[in-house]
Amino acid sequence: MTEQKLLVANRGEIACRVIRSAKALGIATVAVYSEADAQSQHVKAADEAFLLGPAKATESYLDAQKVLAVAKAHGVTMVHPGYGFLSENTDFSDACHAAGIAFIGPTAAVIKAMGDKQRSRHLAIEAGVPVQPAAENVTADNPDQLLQAAAAVGYPLLVKASAGGGGIGLKPVHKPDELVEAVASTQRMAERAFGDGTVFLEKLILSARHIEVQVFGFGNGEAVHLFERDCSIQRRYQKVLEESPAPRVPKAVLDEMAAAAVRLAEACRYDGAGTVEFLYDDATQSYFFLEMNTRIQVEHPVTEAVTGVDLVAAQIRHALGEDLRLELSQDNIQSDGHAIEARIYAESPERKFMPAPGLIEELELPLVEGVRIDTGFVAGDRITPFYDPMIMKVIAHGADRHQAVERLKRALTELKISGLRNNRDFLLNVLNHPAYAETSVHTRFIDEHNDSLFPATQPA
Incomplete structure (x- = not known):
């Protein structure tokens, strides 16, 4: 059996947490870090540690090519992405598999399907899982059509970005005169954060x-x-x-x-x-x-x-x-x-x-x-x-x-x-x-x- 070596593509407490379980299983561990994290505890806890780049996440922890290069150069057989950063990055998952490295997580197809909130709604419906009333693919470019869609859903409602997570772009709307600006704002925010400005409306449960x-x-x-x-x-x-x-x-x-x-x-x-x-x-x-x-x-x-x-x-x-x-x-x-x-x-x-x-x-x-x-x-x-x-x-x-x-x-x-x-x-x-x-x-x-x-x- 091939000797296993696990790279933790993350930092902080979750990196330390993964390293702890890997070591208990007798698996060698590799940490990656940015310049800002050179003295961090996850770096000290791992068997090996390698610098990715500057503090900026896009030049270190979010740079899939740099992480993969470390994995390939040092005999890594498995990558645990933790949460955040590259954990739901389908390109990174595919690149790991292409390199013969196990990505600890679901397939890229599942990550992609569930990462799109509108598509995941449809999959939930097919599986018999209850969903909220919603209006999909709305835009601020046609206010009259938008207002009609919102009326069909009913106020109060929530404007949501289809892509991404972490509550980014979520905006509650309680009355029609708030709607157009809320949708426009979420579209802009989603485009900046995820490169996808697709937005939908969902019924809001107060005090849910x-x-x-x-x-x-x-x-x-x-x-x-x-x-x-x-x-x-x-x-x-x-x-x-x-x-x-x-x-x-x-x-x-x-x-x-x-x-x-x-x-x-x-x-x-x-x-x-x-x-x-x-x-x-x-x-x-x-x-x-x-x-x-x-x-x-x-x-x-x-x-x-x-x-x-x-x-x-x-x-x-x-x-x-x-x-x-x-x-x-x-x-x-x-x-x-x-x-x-x-x-x-x-x-x-x-x-x-x-x-x-x-x-x-x-x-x-x-x-x-x-x-x-x-x-x-x-x-x-x-x-x-x-x-x-x-x-x-x-x-x-x-x-x-x-x-x-x-x-x-x-x-x-x-x-x-x-x-x-x-x-x-x-x-x-x-x-x-x-x-x-x-x-x-x-x-x-x-x-x-x-x-x-x-x-x-x-x-x-």
Whole structure:
């Protein structure tokens, strides 16, 4: 058997996370890095590390040819893309396969199909997965036609870019006189960000829940689910807290949602770990397909905590050709207790969550029972302005939600971090909020409770 060597085409905590699982499997690891990350922890953790280029992501982590050149030159047999950067880049996936290097993820065809939100809607419909009313391929160039399409969908609605992800270009529209400019703005933003200005309209559920189902496909039309995560606490359409099981959702609905996610994964012959995301309406107990993420998710440790399954190791083993269908049979996958993840960012919550890069002068991690911390930083490291400002993820597991919340609050309280602004205190405000304790969560939670989450004593 060929000696395996895995290159992690990423940085920060996810690179460290992948290296940890690869080493546990006895696989040699290769890190790549930019000039800004020369002293980073993922570089130190890997067996080998190679410079890609300048700090600018397009000249380093997003340069597929540079990453592939390192892989070819140093005997790499597998590439794990993590999340972000090249994780959903079909050209990179194809180039890896053409070079005889395993790309840890689904096929390029699946990535492309699910990366187009309009096409993925059609695939969801074919698989019998509920979708929201929508108007596709709209444009601001014909206002009368646009207004007619919006009226058919009904207000309030959401303007969405068909390509890309991460909430880029999402714009809520509550009345007709806001529509044309919102569509024009999203078209411009999508064209700049993704090279594709295709836009569509979708019915907006006010105070919806964001619930996603973790799936694992075997590439042969078979797939399983590893239960759900509630990711409703968000700022700027970006997740802040995630938990499993999803609180206050009837089990019958969660079972239906999981079955729908598996149908979609099976219909596209999904390969490896992926996530099917839904919007859930508390008022009607209805759920609707949102999108599918064809990669490991930031919040995957939540699922690992309740199921005991190492998802990254499973990805690697599946890519090596191991048959995991018995080990990961649906009957063998069980959910135990409750888990919650909090993302610690270098940012200023009181300044609309603006990034706040800087030097981490002090970083002392808490030791709390049932708490896991994933990070790519230590004291003395710097959060640069070039990349996402996430410092770490704190994951608490308990016998029930109350215990998980209490463990997470204790861990955040005992976490010592100084030298830069961060959102630790804000997260504690959320966890201590009565509405959160009562499981009254939804995607507008932060906006709705703005005054109590941002005390007047905080600096503006």
